[in-house]
Amino acid sequence: MRRMSVFPQHGTALGLTANEIRQEVENNTSELVSDLVNLSARARFQAIRSLPVSFNERKTIRNRVNSVKLSKTMLPADCRQQVSRSFRKFRANLASARQRLVVWQDTLKEIGGRFGTSVLSYFLFLKWLLKFNLFSLVINFCFITIPQIVHAPNISNPTGFRGLELLTGVGYFNQTVLFYGGYNGEVIVSTLAYNMQLAYFFTISAYLVLCGVSLLYSMSRSFQNNFVLETGPVSGGAWRLLCSWDFSVVNEKAIQYNKNNLGIQLKESLSERLQEKNKMSLSDSIKRLSLHLLAWLLSLGLAIGSSAGIYFLGKEQLIFSFDHDPNDLKAEASTLLLPVVVSLINLIVPLLYSLISRMESYSNPRAQIYISIMRNVILKMSLLGILCFYWLNDVPNSTSSCWESFVGQSVYRLLIIDFIFCLLGIFFGEFLRNVIGTMWIQSLGVPEFDIARNVLDLIYAQTLAWIGIYYSPLLPVMQVLKLFIIFYLKKVSLSMNCQPPKHTGRAAQIQTVFIALLFFPSFVGTLAMVSFTVWRLRPSDQCGPFQGLNTPFYAIFNWIDSIHGYPESNWVWWIFENVLRSELFYYLITLIVLVITFFLWQITQGRKELIKTLREQIANEGKDKAFLLNKLQTIQKQRREMTSYRPQDFDQTPHFNPNWMNTLPMDM
Amino acid sequence: MGNKQTIFTDEQLDAYQDCTFFTRKEILRLHGRYHELAPHLVPMDYTNDPDVKVPLALIVNMPELKENPFRNRIVESFSEDGQGNLSFNDFVDMFSVLSEMAPRELKAIYAFKIYDFNVDNYICKEDLEKTLNKLTKEELTPEEVNLVCEKAIEEADLDGDSKLSFADFENMISRAPDFLSTFHIRI
Numbered sequence: 002m003r004r005m006s007v008f009p010q011h012g013t014a015l016g017l018t019a020n021e022i023r024q025e026v027e028n029n030t031s032e033l034v035s036d037l038v039n040l041s042a043r044a045r046f047q048a049i050r051s052l053p054v055s056f057n058e059r060k061t062i063r064n065r066v067n068s069v070k071l072s073k074t075m076l077p078a079d080c081r082q083q084v085s086r087s088f089r090k091f092r093a094n095l096a097s098a099r100q101r102l103v104v105w106q107d108t109l110k111e112i113g114g115r116f117g118t119s120v121l122s123y124f125l126f127l128k129w130l131l132k133f134n135l136f137s138l139v140i141n142f143c144f145i146t147i148p149q150i151v152h153a154p155n156i157s158n159p160t161g162f163r164g165l166e167l168l169t170g171v172g173y174f175n176q177t178v179l180f181y182g183g184y185n186g187e188v189i190v191s192t193l194a195y196n197m198q199l200a201y202f203f204t205i206s207a208y209l210v211l212c213g214v215s216l217l218y219s220m221s222r223s224f225q226n227n228f229v230l231e232t233g234p235v236s237g238g239a240w241r242l243l244c245s246w247d248f249s250v251v252n253e254k255a256i257q258y259n260k261n262n263l264g265i266q267l268k269e270s271l272s273e274r275l276q277e278k279n280k281m282s283l284s285d286s287i288k289r290l291s292l293h294l295l296a297w298l299l300s301l302g303l304a305i306g307s308s309a310g311i312y313f314l315g316k317e318q319l320i321f322s323f324d325h326d327p328n329d330l331k332a333e334a335s336t337l338l339l340p341v342v343v344s345l346i347n348l349i350v351p352l353l354y355s356l357i358s359r360m361e362s363y364s365n366p367r368a369q370i371y372i373s374i375m376r377n378v379i380l381k382m383s384l385l386g387i388l389c390f391y392w393l394n395d396v397p398n399s400t401s402s403c404w405e406s407f408v409g410q411s412v413y414r415l416l417i418i419d420f421i422f423c424l425l426g427i428f429f430g431e432f433l434r435n436v437i438g439t440m441w442i443q444s445l446g447v448p449e450f451d452i453a454r455n456v457l458d459l460i461y462a463q464t465l466a467w468i469g470i471y472y473s474p475l476l477p478v479m480q481v482l483k484l485f486i487i488f489y490l491k492k493v494s495l496s497m498n499c500q501p502p503k504h505t506g507r508a509a510q511i512q513t514v515f516i517a518l519l520f521f522p523s524f525v526g527t528l529a530m531v532s533f534t535v536w537r538l539r540p541s542d543q544c545g546p547f548q549g550l551n552t553p554f555y556a557i558f559n560w561i562d563s564i565h566g567y568p569e570s571n572w573v574w575w576i577f578e579n580v581l582r583s584e585l586f587y588y589l590i591t592l593i594v595l596v597i598t599f600f601l602w603q604i605t606q607g608r609k610e611l612i613k614t615l616r617e618q619i620a621n622e623g624k625d626k627a628f629l630l631n632k633l634q635t636i637q638k639q640r641r642e643m644t645s646y647r648p649q650d651f652d653q654t655p656h657f658n659p660n661w662m663n664t665l666p667m668d669m
Numbered sequence: 670m671g672n673k674q675t676i677f678t679d680e681q682l683d684a685y686q687d688c689t690f691f692t693r694k695e696i697l698r699l700h701g702r703y704h705e706l707a708p709h710l711v712p713m714d715y716t717n718d719p720d721v722k723v724p725l726a727l728i729v730n731m732p733e734l735k736e737n738p739f740r741n742r743i744v745e746s747f748s749e750d751g752q753g754n755l756s757f758n759d760f761v762d763m764f765s766v767l768s769e770m771a772p773r774e775l776k777a778i779y780a781f782k783i784y785d786f787n788v789d790n791y792i793c794k795e796d797l798e799k800t801l802n803k804l805t806k807e808e809l810t811p812e813e814v815n816l817v818c819e820k821a822i823e824e825a826d827l828d829g830d831s832k833l834s835f836a837d838f839e840n841m842i843s844r845a846p847d848f849l850s851t852f853h854i855r856i
Contacts, residue, residue: 050690051771053778055749056758059688089683096692110855118850227846239821242801243784243792243838244845246738248767249853253736260738264808267801267817509846616827619836623828 030062037066038073042085105488112492114251116450116501117259119508121249123452124488126515130463131484133215137208137470138477144204145474148195149184169333169414179413180473182406182544198556201546202535205471209528212467216520223516227509241266255501262503289362296357303353304380307346308387314339315391319399339411340418343384347461348422351377351454366504374453374514381461382522388415389468389530393538403544409473416465416476420483423458427494435498450499455491456515460523467527471534676700678716689765696761702856703760706731715757723760725753733854738803739783743767746782767854776852777842781835792833794818 037045049063105128113121177183188196241263250256318339325332354376363369392411397404434448466480535554540547547553561577564570580586674697677685685696704711706727712719725744734740744753747763755763765771766779782788786796797818801809809817825833825841833841842848 046687047772049688050765051775053775056688056762060684063684063687086683089686093686093692113855118847118853122850226849239825239841240845242797242804242817242821243780243825244842244848245851246804247851248737248739249851249855251733251736251854256736256738260805261808264805267805267809268813271813271816507847509850619827620829623830626828627830 030065034062034065034069037062038069108492112495113249115255116495117247117250117255119452120450120495120501122508122512123450123455124492126456126512127459127484127488127491129219130459131481131488133212133463134466134477134480134484136211138475138481140204140208141470141474141477144200145184145197148197148200152195169336169410179475180403180406180409181471181546182403182541184474184546196560198546198553199560201474202553202556205474205531208470209467209531213520213524213528216516216524220513220516220520223509223513227513241270258500266504292361296361299357300354300376301379303350304376304383307350307380308383311339311343311346311384312387312391314342315388316395319395323399336410337414337418340414343388343415344418344422346384347381347419347458348426350380354380367507370453370511371514374457374518377454377457378518378522381457382526385461385464385468385526389526393530393533397538397541403541405472405541405545409469409476412465412469413473413476413479416462416469416479416483419462419465420487423487424490427490431494431498447500448498449502450495452502453511457518460515460519463519464523464527467524468530471531676713676715681715681718685761689761690768690770691761691765699761699764699856700757702731703757711757720756722748722754722756728753728755728760733856737854742783742786746779751788764854764856767852768856769850769853773842773849774839776849777839778835780842780848780852781838784838790835792838794822794832797821 037048040048045066049059049066052059052062054062105124109121109124109128112124184201185197188194245263247259250259318336321335322332354373358369358373363372388411392408396407431448438446438448462480462483466476469476536552538552540550540553542548547556550556550559561574565574676697677700682693682696685691686693689696691699700715703723704713707723710723711721725741725748728744729735729740734743737743741753743763744755745751747759747766748755749759766775781792784792784796784800786799787793798814801814801817822831822833825837827837827840828834
C-alpha cells in the first residue's frame with residue numbers, strides 16, 4: 002500500500018505552483034482512500050490508525066472511506082450502518098472487558114517507570130507463566146477434581162493433620178484429590194456416563210497440547226520480531242544514541258542513573274576504538290582457549306557431580322523410607338533432605354559459576370551473558386533430568402503402594418522448598434546484601450537486579466510444575482500462589498534494595514532466548530516424561546484412575562474398541578487404527594516437513610543476498626544524487642556566467658526540467 | 670459506569686476509537702488528564718469541538734513527561750503549529766503513538782521527527798550533538814561529543830550525504846528490536 006509522505010512536499014522548491022501541489026495531494030489521498038476501501042475491516046482500521054498524519058486528517062480520511070463503503074453496498078444505508086456500528090461496539094466492549102481483567106496494570110507501570118523495560122520484562126514473564134498455571138488449574142479442577150469429589154470421595158484411613166504435611170505432602174494429603182492416588186478410574190454413572198480414565202487422560206493431554214501450541218506461537222512471534230539479520234555494526238554509537246534511550250522511565254533518580262550509564266558506555270566504546278586492537282600472540286590465544294576449556298570442564302564437572310550426588314541420595318532415601326514406618330515423624334522429615342539438597346545446589350553452584358567466569362576473559366559482554374545462561378541451564382536441566390530418571394526408573398519398581406503419588410509428593414516438596422529458598426534468597430541475597438553494600442563495605446554498592454538468574458529460577462520452577470501435573474492435578478494451585486507472592490515480594494525488594502542493571506542492550510533478544518528455553522528443554526522434557534509414563538510404565542495396582550491396566554494408554558485402546566461396535570463412529574476407529582498407529586504416516590509427515598524446511602531455508606538465503614544487493618544500490622544512488630546535484634550546480638553557474646555577457650537575454654527563471662524528480666527517489 | 674457521559678458525542682467517541690489505539694474508556698480518562706493540566710482553559714463539554722490549545726509549559730509538567738530529556742521536542746513534534754501547543758486531538762495522538770499498540774513504522778516516523786531538532790527532515794551532526802547533550806549532560810568533553818557524532822553518522826549513513834535521512838534512520842531502527850518497547854510512555 003502506498004505510504005503517505007509525512008514530510009512537507011518539496012514542490013515549491015522545484016517550481017511547482019500551489020495548485021499543482023494541491024492536485025498532487027488530492028491524487029495521493031484518493032489513491033489512499035481507494036486502497037483502504039479494498040481491505041478487510043480489521044486491516045482497514047489498523048491502517049487508518051497507523052497513518053502518520055495529524056488526527057484531523059486521519060478523521061477526514063476515515064469519513065471518506067466510510068462514505069465510499071456505504072455508497073457501495075446494496076443494503077439500505079441505515080441498516081448497514083447500524084450493523085457495522087453494533088459490531089464495532091461489541092468488539093470495543095470485548096477489548097475493554099479484557100482490559101479490566103488485566104491484573105497488576107498499575108504496578109507494572111510503576112515498575113517500568115522506575116526501572117526500565119528490561120526489568121519489566123521479568124515481571125511480564127512472571128505474569129505470562131501465571132496465565133498458564135491458572136488455565137491448568139481451572140481445567141483440572143473442572144474436569145477431573147469436581148467429578149471425583151462429587152461422585153466418589155475416596156478417603157480411606159484418614160490420618161490426623163499434623164503441620165508437617167504442608168511441607169511434605171504425605172499423611173493427610175495422601176489420599177486426597179491433591180495427588181494421583183486420590184482419583185478413581187471408574188465410569189461415573191449419572192445422566193451422562195462420565196469416564197474418569199478418559200477424562201484424566203484427555204484433560205492433561207489437551208492442556209499440554211495447548212501449552213505447546215501457545216509456546217510455539219510466542220516463540221516464533223518473538224523470534225520474528227527480535228532476531229534480525231545482523232549485518233553491519235549494530236552495537237555502535239548510532240544505535241546507543243538514537244535507539245537505546247528508555248522513554249518509559251519517569252523517575253528522576255532512575256533517569257539520572259541511565260544518563261550516567263549511557264555516558265560511561267559511550268566513553269568506553271570511544272576508548273576501545275581509540276586503542277589499537279592488539280593482535281594477540283599465539284601463546285596468548287592458546288592460554289585464553291585453555292582457560293575457557295578449563296572453565297567448561299569445571300562447570301560440566303560440577304553439574305555431573307551434583308546430579309550423581311542427587312541420584313545416590315535419592316536411592317538412599319528410597320531404602321530409608323522402605324525400612325521405616327511411614328507414620329514416623331522423623332522419617333517424614335527426612336524426606337525433606339533431598340529437596341533441601343537440590344535447592345542448596347541450585348543456590349551455590351551458580352555462584353561458583355560466576356566465580357569461574359571471572360577468571361576467564363571474554364571478547365564481549367554479550368558472550369559472557371549467553372555462556373553463563375547456558376551453563377546454568379545445563380546445571381538445572383541435568384538436575385531435573387536425573388530426578389526424572391530416578392522417578393521413572395527406580396521408584397515404580399520399589400515402592401509397593403502408589404508410586405505416582407510418591408512422585409507427586411516429591412515434586413510438591415521440591416516446589417515448596419524451592420519457594421522457601423527463594424524467600425530466603427530475597428532476604429539474604431538482596432536485603433542483607435544491600436545493607437552490607439551501603440553501610441559496611443561501601444565498595445560493593447547496591448546489588449544489581451540480575452534478570453537472567455531470576456528468569457532461570459522461574460523457568461526451573463515452571464518445569465517442575467509441568468512435570469507434576471500428571472501426578473498431582475491440583476499442583477498448579479501451589480504454583481499460582483507462589484507466583485503471586487513472588488511478584489509482590491520481588492517488587493518490594495526491588496524498590497528497597499536493588500538498582501537496575503547497567504547493560505540493558507539486547508533485552509529483546511534475551512527475551513526470545515528465555516521463551517525458547519521455556520519451550521525446548523523445559524516443556525519438551527516434560528512432554529517426554531509424561532509420554533513415557535503414559536506409554537510404557539505400568540500404573541500402580543491399588544490406586545489411581547488407571548489401576549489394573551497395562552499402561553495408562555490402554556484406556557484409549559479399550560475406548561476405541563468399545564466404539565468399534567457403533568457404525569456412526571467407525572471413522573474414529575478407522576483413523577486411529579490406520580493413521581495414528583501406522584508408522585508410514587509419521588515417516589511421510591517428517592519427510593514433507595523436512596522438504597518444506599529446506600525450501601524455506603533456501604528462500605531465506607536468497608533474501609539475504611537481495612538485502613545485500615539493495616544496500617549497495619542505496620549507496621550507489623546516494624552517490625549518483627550527489628554527482629547529479631554537483632553537475633546541476635556547475636551548469637547553472639555556467640549559464641549565469643554566459644548570460645552575464647548578454648544582458649539583453651537575461652533570463653530570470655532558472656531553467657529546470659520539472660520531470661527530473663521522477664528519476665530520483667524523492668518520496669520515502 | 671451508570672451515568673451517561675456528556676463529554677463527547679457517540680460519533681466523536683467512535684471517531685477517536687477508529688483513529689487512535691485507545692478504547693472509549695481510555696479516551697475519557699485522557700480527557701480527564703488533559704482537563705487537569707489547565708482546568709480553567711479546557712472545557713468539560715467537548716460535544717461541539719471547541720478550539721482549545723494547552724500551551725507547552727503546562728504539558729511538559731505532566732508526571733509522564735516531566736523528567737524526560739526530550740519532553741519539549743516530543744510535544745513540539747505532535748503540535749500542529751510546531752510550537753508545542755496541543756489541542757485535545759494532538760494530545761490523544763501523541764499518547765496513541767507512544768502507546769504499546771502503535772506499530773514500529775509509525776513510531777519510527779515520530780522518533781525521527783523528535784530527534785530532528787532543526788526540522789529540516791534530516792538528522793545532521795548538530796541534531797546528534799544536541800541529542801547527545803540532552804542524554805549525557807556534561808559527562809563527555811566537546812571532542813568526545815564530536816567524535817561520537819561523527820562515528821554515529823558514519824555507521825548509519827547509507828547514501829553517503831553525511832546526514833541521516835529517514836530511510837537511514839528506519840534502517841537502523843529495523844535492526845534494533847528493543848526500540849518498540851523503549852519508545853513507549855504509559856499513561
